[in-house]
Amino acid sequence: MVPTHYYLILAAIIFSMGALGVLVRRNALIIFMCVEMMLNAVNLTLVALANQWGNLSGQVFVFIVMAVAAAEVAIGLAIVMAIVRHKDTINVEEINLLKW
Amino acid sequence: MSLPTLDFSLILPELVVLITALLVLIADLLWPRAASRGREQAPAVLALAGLILAGLLTLLAGEWSGATLQGMLVADALARYLNLVVLLAAALGLLLSWSYLPHFSTQRSEYYALYLLAVAGMLFLGKSIELITLFVSLEILSIALYVLTGFHRGQLAGGEAALKYFLLGAFSSGFLLYGAALFYAATGATRLADIAAQNAGGFYMLAGLALFLVGLGFKLAVAPFHMWAPDAYQGAPTPVTAFMSVGTKAAALVALFRVVQAAGSVPVGVWATALAFLSLLTMTLGNLAALRQSSLKRMLAYSSIAHAGYLLVGVVAGTAAGFDAVLFYLFAYAFMNIGAFAIASLLERPGFYAVQDAGIHAADGLFGRRPWLAVAMAMFMLSLAGIPPLAGFFGKLYLFAAAVESGWAWLAVAGVLNSVISAYYYLRVVVGMFMAEPSASAHLRLPLPASATLAVALTALGTLLFGLLATPWFQGISR
Numbered sequence: 113m114v115p116t117h118y119y120l121i122l123a124a125i126i127f128s129m130g131a132l133g134v135l136v137r138r139n140a141l142i143i144f145m146c147v148e149m150m151l152n153a154v155n156l157t158l159v160a161l162a163n164q165w166g167n168l169s170g171q172v173f174v175f176i177v178m179a180v181a182a183a184e185v186a187i188g189l190a191i192v193m194a195i196v197r198h199k200d201t202i203n204v205e206e207i208n209l210l211k212w
Numbered sequence: 213m214s215l216p217t218l219d220f221s222l223i224l225p226e227l228v229v230l231i232t233a234l235l236v237l238i239a240d241l242l243w244p245r246a247a248s249r250g251r252e253q254a255p256a257v258l259a260l261a262g263l264i265l266a267g268l269l270t271l272l273a274g275e276w277s278g279a280t281l282q283g284m285l286v287a288d289a290l291a292r293y294l295n296l297v298v299l300l301a302a303a304l305g306l307l308l309s310w311s312y313l314p315h316f317s318t319q320r321s322e323y324y325a326l327y328l329l330a331v332a333g334m335l336f337l338g339k340s341i342e343l344i345t346l347f348v349s350l351e352i353l354s355i356a357l358y359v360l361t362g363f364h365r366g367q368l369a370g371g372e373a374a375l376k377y378f379l380l381g382a383f384s385s386g387f388l389l390y391g392a393a394l395f396y397a398a399t400g401a402t403r404l405a406d407i408a409a410q411n412a413g414g415f416y417m418l419a420g421l422a423l424f425l426v427g428l429g430f431k432l433a434v435a436p437f438h439m440w441a442p443d444a445y446q447g448a449p450t451p452v453t454a455f456m457s458v459g460t461k462a463a464a465l466v467a468l469f470r471v472v473q474a475a476g477s478v479p480v481g482v483w484a485t486a487l488a489f490l491s492l493l494t495m496t497l498g499n500l501a502a503l504r505q506s507s508l509k510r511m512l513a514y515s516s517i518a519h520a521g522y523l524l525v526g527v528v529a530g531t532a533a534g535f536d537a538v539l540f541y542l543f544a545y546a547f548m549n550i551g552a553f554a555i556a557s558l559l560e561r562p563g564f565y566a567v568q569d570a571g572i573h574a575a576d577g578l579f580g581r582r583p584w585l586a587v588a589m590a591m592f593m594l595s596l597a598g599i600p601p602l603a604g605f606f607g608k609l610y611l612f613a614a615a616v617e618s619g620w621a622w623l624a625v626a627g628v629l630n631s632v633i634s635a636y637y638y639l640r641v642v643v644g645m646f647m648a649e650p651s652a653s654a655h656l657r658l659p660l661p662a663s664a665t666l667a668v669a670l671t672a673l674g675t676l677l678f679g680l681l682a683t684p685w686f687q688g689i690s691r
Contacts, residue, residue: 130386144382204379
């Protein structure tokens, strides 16, 4: 059987890739996908740990995270649509009306 | 197998708010199309009634005690004060929305339903004593607020504010969630009480707490995680800004307090020192940035970041007195901050496509035109700056006193110095109102809408009374 900490290390790497992606990418949709990657890395962590601890809290947590992520997708895409109608871009560097 | 008994009586206020949110949506569908006048007012009336009922239920509930719903939620004194702060802020923000909303949207019921959902999320967050519930409550309030921030679809600034808030909010949720997963890794439990009982130490616990601080720091707009706040606060409809700058802070602070209490095995010195530096950075950055703003709303946004720094001082103190001071300051802050945003919203110039922000000189000469409004605004500004005998002064006094008592004298000194910096930009507004001639950019919406006037009167009264009766109020909270 694969030891739990292998999963944890893999999840940590995926999470870091997602976080790095949010910081360096400029396309709102790609940033959003990177956020999803972070959430799924956490899901992997939780499932691995639920197996290790032998209780179901982690698994239940994963289902809830999935539901919340779905709600976030719906809202996020709606916001992106609202912006594209005004300005034909989703590059976050060109969306810069508000600043000091 | 028997089904567990669930005691819903301890979460009645939250249920009332949730049901009202649904009623507001349904009422809009069922209302006869012809009766347009009632149709316009009904959602606001219904929402306000729901908030007041929830507030009364909180006040009359007697002693709240104990966990409910399988140890997911707790109804204690802390949750009760949080309920009152959030419902107060929500009711005041709703009074502002009443006259403000027709300027940019016809979708009243959606607005009020989302508004109530955000309120429900905040109330649940204050009662959460379990990681899953905490996460879900935080997301309920965040997702509703993302939409409300971008509710003004007619202008790009609203969408931009919503996008920035959304992307950074979702990003921070990832950190918070990873923190929760690491707590689970260290202890195998998701209830905060079980986590505290395990008394587990080690890397997972420390890293989990650090990630939690990052996640909640984003929601609190604590520097260096504050980048979204000025944009979101400026682009959002002003009543939403007023409400969320108080409500989100209050709920997230209670959650933060509960989590650092549960992570008791992590040495106090570690997280308290980290929080102290975050607090110092937040108030300094917020105040320095507020000095150079040209929009009144954006200046208030930076001032609200600075206030997140002051509030953290009470959490750093770590004592019961420290958190009592935070609760007192939240009440004071609800009054003075929402009052200031209320006046800012009255000074905005509504247009067909966009609501133009009030510039920093928009209040110039206000005393000559509307003396009472100018006096109220002066009170809010002086109170935010922390000048006696107003509520803000006593709030800061209690916070900094608690910090000194638990050995954080340098942080208290930094807080006082920051208040001096902040006095510059607050007083600039006051001087403009009383001394300057109205400038070309000065504009006042006339006639003054009754609901916004009521909100200004209530907040002004609250700012004054919380200052004059500060000692009995504070004793009431500490008891």
